[in-house]
Amino acid sequence: MELGGLHHVTAVTADASGNVAFYKDMLGLRLVKKTVNQDDVSAYHLFYGDEVGHPGTEMTFFDWDSAGPHAPAAGMVSVTAFRVPGREAVEWWEKRLDEWGVAHGEIQEREGKAVLPFTDSEGQRLELVDDTANDEGQGVSPGVPWEKSPVDVGLAIRGLEGVTLALRSLGPTADVLAEVMGFRKTGEYSEGGHRGAIFEVGPGGPGAEVRLVEQPDLLRHRVTGAGGVHHVAFRTPDEEEHVAWRERLVEAGLNVTPVIDRYYFRSVYFREPGGVLFEIATDGPGFTTDEDSEHLGEKLSLPPFLEPHREQIEANLKPIQPVKGRVSR
Ligand code: ZN
Numbered sequence: 001m002e003l004g005g006l007h008h009v010t011a012v013t014a015d016a017s018g019n020v021a022f023y024k025d026m027l028g029l030r031l032v033k034k035t036v037n038q039d040d041v042s043a044y045h046l047f048y049g050d051e052v053g054h055p056g057t058e059m060t061f062f063d064w065d066s067a068g069p070h071a072p073a074a075g076m077v078s079v080t081a082f083r084v085p086g087r088e089a090v091e092w093w094e095k096r097l098d099e100w101g102v103a104h105g106e107i108q109e110r111e112g113k114a115v116l117p118f119t120d121s122e123g124q125r126l127e128l129v130d131d132t133a134n135d136e137g138q139g140v141s142p143g144v145p146w147e148k149s150p151v152d153v154g155l156a157i158r159g160l161e162g163v164t165l166a167l168r169s170l171g172p173t174a175d176v177l178a179e180v181m182g183f184r185k186t187g188e189y190s191e192g193g194h195r196g197a198i199f200e201v202g203p204g205g206p207g208a209e210v211r212l213v214e215q216p217d218l219l220r221h222r223v224t225g226a227g228g229v230h231h232v233a234f235r236t237p238d239e240e241e242h243v244a245w246r247e248r249l250v251e252a253g254l255n256v257t258p259v260i261d262r263y264y265f266r267s268v269y270f271r272e273p274g275g276v277l278f279e280i281a282t283d284g285p286g287f288t289t290d291e292d293s294e295h296l297g298e299k300l301s302l303p304p305f306l307e308p309h310r311e312q313i314e315a316n317l318k319p320i321q322p323v324k325g326r327v328s329r
Contacts (some may be wrong), residue, residue, distance in 0.1 A: 083161035144206070268280050
């Protein structure tokens with residue numbers, strides 16, 4: 001039993017309209033599902049991804065418009081990286097970010113791969129990474145960019161590449177990754193003078209990397225503000241293995257939720273010892289379970305148990321408005 005890599009990353013926005021402009025219009029991801037947070041139906045839950053939001057390509061947001069700006073903390077995902085096909089694509093993206101007025105750093109090298117750091121409209125740290133370097137035909141299959149995206153499919157983002165976790169110390173998290181979750185340590189690096197370690201799971205490579213950075217100077221807290229990541233989810237293929245994963249986590253002494261039916265996938269959540277909220281989610285049934293693939297994300301989708309309350313839920317949601325020329329702060 002092996003995890004299949006990253007499933008999705010869920011972050012927080014306080015500006016749904018600006019968020020759609022950044023991730024759909026500028027980054028060219030498809031808004032594959034517009035639904036509500038099942039635990040707080042006054043908030044949108046927006047899912048972006050490839051042509052159908054295949055697992056491993058999804059970046060999702062809770063829209064909490066009263067959230068303050070995110071304060072960097074230990075025990076959190078500090079950077080989310082997207083994969084693009086080649087160094088030329090990374091260089092093309094640098095120009096696109098400039099054209100859209102998006103703040104970014106210089107192209108860097110990490111493990112022989114070109115990495116372009118940038119921030120979203122609420123200061124969230126993101127990266128674009130060349131997923132072809134060191135590619136030996138292994139790894140997580142890339143997603144399929146949406147052909148109606150404003151970005152050419154040959155340059156487009158084709159999924160999550162990895163996440164970086166900020167931790168007060170590497171040891172406890174590294175132990176759970178390696179001993180419970182089946183990750184392998186593949187390298188060490190340094191970021192901003194901090195010690196870092198690289199882990200991968202399942203097929204490894206792009207789509208399966210978790211990087212740990214030791215930042216003992218950061219405080220640990222659990223409040224995710226706008227521009228912060230709420231949790232990161234990992235893939236398991238089916239319900240049978242999902243249940244087995246839950247049992248393994250319980251046996252390891254981790255405090256795991258019951259299996260929750262998120263309608264588009266099944267989930268369990270637990271906090272790893274460094275403080276980061278982890279989820280394990282099934283690959284299916286996916287986003288075409290309640291909408292035709294041609295029309296994903298066009299209207300508000302509700303799971304069956306919320307459908308009877310649609311009128312009230314819709315009345316409480318702020319409409320998402322088109323935004324022009326305001327994708328950066
Ligand atoms: Zn999730």
